[in-house]
Amino acid sequence: MEFTIAPDHPCLPGHFPGRPLVPGVVLLDRVLAAIEAAHGPLGPLRLPQVKFLQPLLPGESARIELEGAPPRWRFRVLRGDTVLASGDAAAGA
Secondary structure, three states: OEEEOOOOOOOOOOOOOOOOOOOHHHHHHHHHHHHHHHHOOOOOEEEEEEEEOOOOOOOOEEEEEEEEEOOEEEEEEEEOOEEEEEEEEEEOO
């Protein structure tokens, strides 16, 4: 799944003034949306392990790669070949 966070997204003015970066929570929201797009609504999902490695700037394109199947997935958020974030997601409490 590819995505771009527009420069006028409401999360950006406070993160950070003068040099906006896409907040990690916005990236994780896209990860959860990609999992649900692939597997349908799953209820609560946990993110037991997440690493943020590089920032995503507004207007830059990124993509999400998923591996696994319910109830557990590995994900990577990439800009080109650069890994921006990676981690695990799991269904259930």
